Amino acid sequence: MEGPRKIVMVRIVKRVHQGGVQTRPVPTATPSNMQQAVLVTALSAAKHARISDSAQAAGEELQHGAGDHDIEGDRTPPVGSVLGFSKETTFALLPRMHLEELQSELNRRNIEVKLAGGDRPRGRGDLEHVLREVMTREYEEAEGDESMDVSDTSSTFQHGRSNPSSTFEHDHSNTSSLLEHGSFLEEVSSSEVLSGLNIDQTTAPNVQGPTGNEETPSSRQAADKNVSETPSTDTFLGQVQVKKEPIEQYHVATTSSSSNTVQPTTEPSTSQIGPTCTRSGTSQPNVTRAQNLAVRIKTEPGAEETTEEEQPESEDLSSEPCVSSPGQLSHELDMVDVSMGEEEDKLQSEEPVKAASDDSPQTFPTTSNNRGNFRVAVDRPRKRSRTDMTAHYPTLHQYYQKGMQNCKDLKCRIMIAEVAEVTKLPEINVKNWIHNMNRKAEQEKREPPPPKKPKIVLRKRQCSVLSCFKSWYMKGKSGPNVMKDAAKEYRRLQKEDPEFLKKFQEEVKKAKDMPKPSLEELDTGGKKQAARELYKVLEKTVTDLHTCGWDGFVEFYDHSTKKRRSCGTPKGKELLKPSSSNETSAEKRREETEELRERLREQMNKKWRAAVQNIPSLRSKRKRFPYGMHSEGKIVVEGLPDGMTYRRPSDFGTPKLKAILKHMDDIVIRVTEEGKEDTSSDSGQVQEPSTSASSPQSDKQDSETPNVAELLSEVSSGLAQAGQNREEVSIDL
DNA sequence: AATACACACCCTACCGCGTA
């Protein structure tokens, strides 16, 4: 175990002003008021560049969403630099952290995570969950202190480094007193923790009553006024006081039950009692005092089988509001992003309070699968684009039936490459499709789908008596009051002539039971539905024809919806419309996107080669931008527009690609110290000079899969090599 | 009849872990 840890304390103040938000530091913390500091959870950039990078990325997302923070893209120099991240950002990072990084963070806190059940290895999720719990407490404790005593701001962390992601400098002596390792209460029961908290609440100075700790906009603003005396100042929620324990053991149970939801057995969870997640007025104690904190995530299998009745205060994480969930972060940012003008400031100032409000509970889904893996609160903002593959069904099905079913199979992989080329779909889409097809097939094998309810085909859909009456009444009539008249008439008949309505109802029933009318007899609605059904038949016919070796393409125009509908094979389409000028706009867009991606790839490769020119360890090895290193944080791409984070070109759409290419001159690739030391194989993406230099196709795409020709070329060269070296042939796709 | 809405369902995409 490490000795006393260095914890950097800063106070971060966000100043809202016209046109943006700036941040400024406040004076260095002293032991006396350390509780007002923010625990900067970022790790040293040198050792943990990936975190810094990803953290920065998340920060950029945040700032981008807010649209008014100082970021790389924003050339306005900040009033002062800001280290670390807000609470929201910090939590948003957790799901992105590697296992080692999580372990490192836990080590910093002298926390050891053990699995009570021991029936499975301790996983990344366990560490993440524990760390989240711990950090939640840390933040909440500080926030509790912050809301209780904000007048003393004489000490804060001073820093002036130009690069916020680099290693923090701090006065260690200032923090040591706070970080003293006191005696640790090993695993206290829930009630003990509760009572401990209560004692603190009652004995601590400056502790407000149960309701006094509930943060309201006014209280928070009032508090902040005391702090900064800056007009329009708002304070980040993430204000923390740090307290260390010698060793904290976290036990995470693994249960054989289907529910692997991890719940703290301590109740109430701090996430429920903290100011940001205040629930029924429970106040957060001032934790400058020696307070034993034991968070026992889970101790015994089955222990979580507590019902709501047994633990009314305890809630499943799935229903626990948590302001730190990335999903919420995204949600909030979206709100800020769309707001303009006057409302922007309002939202800016309200945002933290809103996050703490019970009125905006954010679900914090905890899910599990049947293998005992739990996923906690990885509620990432996922904006998916859904590829419409219907047009390629004939091709896909044809290849699938030919054996394109197992991606491990070389033949299948060749087929995937072929299909991808023919359909212009990314291979990943094809693979996903195969995967889902396999699942569907297996599922149907296991449990044949129950005979589908016979659809009401070519028949007027069912409707209530009133609806039918209205339809009947309004036939041949028009005008703004027809509907009202119909309803009026219906009510009148209900009163004056119920017999008539009874007969009418019988007629309706009879109509429902009537045999299918012919297409000609159908009304507009019936014809619409019939057309849809017929189109489905047509699609199937086209697919079947393609299976038999026919190519074709059919296009229809639906006048009612004013939409085009088409199905067929790509070759069939080519037959009909050989000219590229007739291509659909969707295909054109796809082509344009691919072109932009290729341009970006090339430009980034160039920039990369220039960047590593003076780095001997990388210069000779890496010809192309190593996305693996980038994802590990060994490389930082700076100068992207609007706080964007660099990703693989295939991950960008047209707008972002264009934006990046436009700012290409501003983009700088920086290799971190860790990256400079890195001589690994970069997750298999970087080849040795001998192979990469002699293999022209290897330079073509760093991460993309090769086409069929390349694949075959690799097969042959692999076989040749195997013959020479008598070693296993490895075909890297 | 037109429109709006809620809901169900299908399908693609993504995640995390296990495995070869």
Place this chain on the structure above:
DNA sequence: TACGCGGTAGGGTGTGTATT
């Protein structure tokens, strides 16, 4: 390291019903 696998989020669409 890549892929399989199971779970599931989320987009898109169809359907039924209520409302005007």
